[in-house]
Amino acid sequence: MGEEEFRRSFRDPFHNSLGLAVYSCGVQRCASRHSWGPAVRDHYLIHYIVSGRGEFRSCGKQHSLSVGDGFLVVPSQLVSYSADDRDPWTYCWVGFNGSDAKRLMDQTGLLDREPVFHYGGDDKLERLLTDICNSSGSSPSEEARMESGLLLFLAALMDRFGKPAQPQDNGYEYVKKAIKFIDYNYSGDITVSSIAASAGISRSHLYRLFMQHISMPPNEYLMRYRIGKAAGLLKAGGLTVGEAAYSTGFSDQLYFSRVFRRYMGVPPSRYTAGGHRNTGEEKTHE
Structure with a gap:
């Protein structure tokens, strides 16, 4: 099977000083054994699998993933991932960073667990990531819509995996x-x-x-x-x-x-x- 891909990249030096900025987004139906890495990223990258299977390797561990699973790449962490040879995956993704990115990722709960997760149950994450792709562009209004879409995506992860803040004993x-x-x-x-x-x-x-x-x-x-x-x-x-x-x-x-x-x-x-x-x-x- 050949590859079908939609990919947009928006890297710009000034993005490093923003509170939150989308660096890339896309949807890809991978060919058999399509792979990336081992290598590192300088930003956060979240993939969500909508069909097929594949493997994700991080911190010396290998994870077999399929529909409804996702995996997280954090800055400077050595990772690799590859599509299954018989049932290669299709995934959508968003890459982002900024001064608020670490704080928001902490609130999703994903940084405190294995770098893989299972959402499943509905197509909400797929729709949210697709919305980011559909609104992608380099104009100020498009960047604002991408950031808005990214916040909605992160909020969905917070709802599913984040831990509610517990008031301190002193109130x-x-x-x-x-x-x-x-x-x-x-x-x-x-x-x-x-x-x-x-x-x-x-x-x-x-x-x-x-x-x-x-x-x-x-x-x-x-x-x-x-x-x-x-x-x-x-x-x-x-x-x-x-x-x-x-x-x-x-x-x-x-x-x-x-x-x-x-x-x-x-x-x-x-x-x-x-x-x-x-x-x-x-x-x-x-």
Whole structure:
């Protein structure tokens, strides 16, 4: 049987400085005994087998693989792989790297196990890899779509093989989740109850953890966060007081002005890059 192949490569020197970049992707129906290596790669490479059989060798071990199996090549690891002589495999793949690649691969769980895995059960991985290939190209929009497709592919691996993060005994992981929720949603109509729900704990538990770890209740943290963002907008110029208020989650401009003066020492209408903070801030409590 001859080979049928779709392959795209996107290597560029600036990719090394990106958070995540697709280096290559493709689909290949291999000829009998088609092989690669032994050799090393300078990026992550994941193959997923959609038909046939073959062998993957890594760290002195040989793995016989077939439909629904996948194998991972990590940077600088000596590997080789070859198609079966009677039933050669067809696989699809994606190669990638970047400053976020190691962190994301840690979250898939694949780095803590053998460099082979079995997904099976559905064609989700095949579809996700095919989507990356279908969106491939070198324009900014195509690169963005490839990265988006790669994140969806890695997320599917995380769902199947990754281990959910376990909150630390001291509860700080809950505080981090709450702070992240505030960072993403401070401009909307959020409450302490919705913040607690986002972290998966009760309102009272969230209050105790905030007092323990950052010495203020969550509603105080939210208020300070919003005022800090509003002050930044006013410093930058271009927005009215009302626009800065609405942009940071305040629906009442008069209330915003009172709170802003309490924290910043001057009303928002007078706040400039040279404005001074009030060192005797009044605090609110639940």
